[in-house]
Amino acid sequence: MNQFLKHSGVEYPIIGGPMYPCSNPELVAAQSAAGALGIIQPLSLTYVHGHDFREGLKYIRTLSDKPVGFNALIEKSTRKYHERMANWVDIALEEGVRFFITSLGKPDWVVERVHACGGVVYHDVSEKKWAQIGVDCGVDGLICVNRRAGGHCGEMTAQQLYDACAGFDKPMVCAGGVSTHQDLQAMLDIGYQACQLGTRFIASQECKVSDAYKQAIVDAHEDEVTTTYKMTGIPVSIIKPDFVELEQLKVTGIIGWMLRSKRFKRLARVLLSVKTMRNLKTAIHKKDKQSEFWMAGKSVAGVHQVLSVREIVKQLMDEK
Ligand SMILES: Cc1cc2nc3c(=O)[nH]c(=O)nc-3n(C[C@H](O)[C@H](O)[C@H](O)COP(=O)(O)O)c2cc1C
The missing domain is CATH 3.20.20.70 (Aldolase class I)
Structure with a gap:
């Protein structure tokens, strides 16, 4: 069995x-x-x-x-x-x-x-x-x-x-x-x-979640699904909206530096995750399709x- x-x-x-x-x-x-x-x-x-x-x-x-x-x-x-x-x-x-x-x-x-x-x-x-x-x-x-x-x-x-x-x-x-x-x-x-x-x-x-999020999954082609470190400091799959450039999905500045450092990597991940948790709580209810990138995998196909x-x-x- x-x-x-x-x-x-x-x-x-x-x-x-x-x-x-x-x-x-x-x-x-x-x-x-x-x-x-x-x-x-x-x-x-x-x-x-x-x-x-x-x-x-x-x-x-x-x-x-x-x-x-x-x-x-x-x-x-x-x-x-x-x-x-x-x-x-x-x-x-x-x-x-x-x-x-x-x-x-x-x-x-x-x-x-x-x-x-x-x-x-x-x-x-x-x-x-x-x-x-x-x-x-x-x-x-x-x-x-x-x-x-x-x-x-x-x-x-x-x-x-x-x-x-x-x-x-x-x-x-x-x-x-x-x-x-x-x-x-x-x-x-x-x-x-x-x-x-x-x-x-x-x-x-x-x-x-909002109808906009569901529709984004229905509409997305798997090539539009990419990853970003921006949400938690480790790769998360998202549907990349047309208005977002790949460059914008990179972590830059002090947090980017922390993510690359052995000593501060964990702290950077915690900081990013806490911010993302708060943002996601409200983002899933947003009605505007263009205002967010949505978390989803290649199975959108x-x-x-x-x-x-x-x-x-x-x-x-x-x-x-
Ligand atoms: C929006 C979203 C949030 C997720 N959150 C968690 C989570 O909190 N804990 C976890 O173990 N997996 C989480 N996952 C992973 C799923 O449980 C599951 O393993 C994954 O979605 C399978 O891939 P699929 O999206 O292609 O079906 C999440 C996935 C998505 C799409």
Whole structure:
């Protein structure tokens, strides 16, 4: 049996990827209700969409009783941030969540807590060395983020990343570049057990971003998707609007200098990320198509219509 389906308890080999700021609770619940695995992004749930964390989880439960997952961003940061994330992990466990995705950092403490409750942890990786760290910490599966992904993208193709990490003998999920049934099938043929999608689900009726953002994804050609360090200090995939020159996507000045310095790189990333988090909170509601660049991956290529989450899942599974 497919290990991912066994681990997650869902019907289809599809994950609704966590997205700051696009993961509103109604989207997560709709993904799970449709037979995929919706993943809660805690900052999106609380900071962007205004829910108290535990109440937000209970609200999702009122919309769907199917399994959901939780995204623990565990990058080494301040003690306060770590305590807040650890508290969210505990609350998610208390509220019955049993599937966790860790991003960045060393997931040992998450694995310990989640395994104690009988749950599983999949770790985000874009290279073999991150997979090694995750496996050494005892994770149960790998989310392999390739170069076509929306959000923070990797550098390898889906095939290269599969080949690099297959030796760990853990279930692998492909993240990046999937928006059609053909894409999904091609990844399952490589050997991935499931696919994690972000971009396709932004252009859904249940996602609470502006129509301008959804339309930008529907209209975009994959050649218009490029990366910028400007948002977080590491490459993020975006749709480049015509009015923005590539030069404008580069980080210049003091922050650019800090990003290049070994000593100040981390600080520069924190400064950029904090600013971006604030900007994105309001940007997703902007109605003016020309005022923003939107985060999305190369999978825009297969998105031609805004659909309901149920229709998207059906299309991905090629069900009538
Ligand atoms: C707007 C946006 C925000 C994202 N935010 C997060 C996040 O907060 N945490 C995370 O682990 N992945 C995040 N991702 C990555 C997705 O969960 C998923 O892996 C990725 O979108 C897959 O590539 P696709 O966009 O081609 O489907 C984000 C992706 C997008 C497009």
